[in-house]
Amino acid sequence: MGSGNELCSQEFDLDAKWLVDPKQIFVGPRIGEGAHGKVHKGKYKDQNVAIKIIRKGEAPEEIAKTEARFAREVAMLSKVQHKNLAKFIGACKEPIMVIVTELLSGGTLRKYLLSIRPRCLDFSEAVGFALDIARAMDCLHSHGIIHRDLKPENLILTADHKTVKLADFGLAREESVTEMMTAETGTYRWMAPELYSTVTLRNGEKKHYNHKVDVYSFGIVFWEIIQNKLPFEGMSNLQAAYAAAFKLVVGATV
Template structure:
C-alpha cells in the first residue's frame, strides 16, 4: 500500500483530513458522545496480542464501501496510508455481547497469522472505543458487485478460471494450516484495482478445524454445504460434525457463478436453497465447458469424502488455464473496458429481484453417499501460532482420471499421461 499523495492537507480546526478530494474524520469522533452501555455480567477479557493493536487516534474514516449484518466497512487512513476499516456492531465495545467479542478475537487472530498473496492483508485491530479490523484497501470492490455490474453477460472464460484459481490457492493455503473459512461466497472475494486478480477476505466465521463437532448452519445458505444444514428445527448454537470439505462445496457454487454469472438456485428463498442442497439438487451444468463439469460435480458432491482437496483443484485449474485456448462465444463476453462498479445502493433492487425470478432448471447429480468425513486432525487452540502446513492424503490420480481424455498430453507431476 502506497502513501497518500503529497498534497494531503490536515484541517485540525475541523478535525478532518482531506486527501485526493476525499474527506476523512477521526475514528474517535464517532464514539466520544455515545453512552457507555457496559454489561456488568460480561467478564470477557480480550487476549489479542498487543503487537496487533493500533492506536485508534491514528485511524481516520472516509466513505462507506460495504455493509454487513453486523459490521460496516469504511475507506480509511492509517499512518498516512489508505486502508479498509471494518467496524463491528457500531457500538462501544462495552455494549457488545460476549459472543461477538469472541468472534472478533478469533477473526483478528486467524487473519493476522495468514500470509498469502490471495488473502486480504492484515494491518491492525482496535478493541476500544469499538472493535475494529484494519486491512489493506482493495479498490476493485467485491466479486459479487463486479458480477452484477456485467450482467446479463458473462466474464471472459479465461478470467473466470483465473479468479477461481486465485480462490483455490487461497483456500489451499488455509486448509494446509488447519483453517476452515465457512463463508466462501462472491461478496467475500475482493478484486484488485486492475480487476485481474482476487483475494479472499472476511474471516468472521473462520475457525481452526477440530475433531469435535462445530457450530451448524454457519455460513450463507446459498453457498452452504448440505452437511452443515439441519432439516429439523434446532436450538441456536447446536453443533454437528463436519470438516474442511464444506469449503470445497462453497467453492463449487462460486465457480458456477463465475462461469454463468447467475445466482445459484435463482428464484428460491435462502431456506429452500438449503433444503434443495440437502436433497442433492444442484444448479444446471447445461452449456458449461465440458471439461469443467466433472470438476464442478466432484466439488459439490453430496458425500464430503468424494470432494477433492484444494491441492487437486489448483493443479487442475492451473493446467486447464495454461494448456488450452480458453475462449467463450463473443456474444456472451463482457467488454472489460466498459465495466463500471456501481455504488452499494444500486444493487439492493437487483438483489431482491434475484429472489423473485422463476425457479431455474436444475439437474440432479447421482448421490454418492451420505457418510461424513471424521478424519480431520487439527486440534483447537485459539492462541497458538499457525503450525507447519499439514499434509493431507492426495487422491490426484483418481480425481483426474475422469479427465483422462483431456490430460492425455499433460505431464502433471508425472501422474497423468506419458
C-alpha cells in the same frame, strides 16, 4: 480515543506489530455491511485502508459472543498471510472493536459479475479468478482454518480487476475433529448441506464438519463465475438450503 493496546495484547496474544493506534485511524464512507459489522473506507496513518467496525450488541451474552468472534478473527488474520488474502494491517479493541486491512478498490466479485451481465467472463478470466480463490482457501486450510462463509460478497478484486482476494474472517474457525461447531453458519445459497440439519434448521445446533464445507462453497462460487448467474435462481436462501439438503435441484439448475 484511548489505544486499548494493553487489553488487546492480553486478550488476543497479538504481537505488538499488529496493534493499531485508534488515534491515527480516520473513518470514511461505508463501503460494505455484514451481520456483525460495517466496513468503511478510511486511512491509517498515511495509508488507504478498509476499516471493519464490529457491532457489539447490548445484551451481555451478545457482547461476550461478539468479543469471542472478534478475538478469533484477529488471531487468524495475524496468523495467515497470502497474496490472495486481504492483507491484515492490525486491530484494536478500545474504544471500539476495529479490524484494519488493505483497501481493495476493485469492489466485490458480486458487484463485478453484476456489472457485466448478461455477458459471462472469458473462460481464462474465470479460471484465473477460480485459481486465486483456490489458492486462498488452500492457504487457510493448510493452517487448519475453515472460512465457512465463502461467497462473492467476501471476494474482493484489485483495482485492475485481475486478482481476487478473500476477505472477512468473521465466521472462520480453526478446524478440530474433536470440536463441535455451530451449524447454520454462513449464507444458505453457498452453504454446504452438512452445515445445517436435513431435518430442521435449528439455529445454534452443534455438528461435526471439516474444511470440506469450504470446498462445497467453492464449487458453487466457481459455477457462478462460469455462468454469471445466481445459484438457485428464483429461490429464497432458505429454499436453496432445503433444495441442496434434499437434492431437489437437478444439475442444470445449479
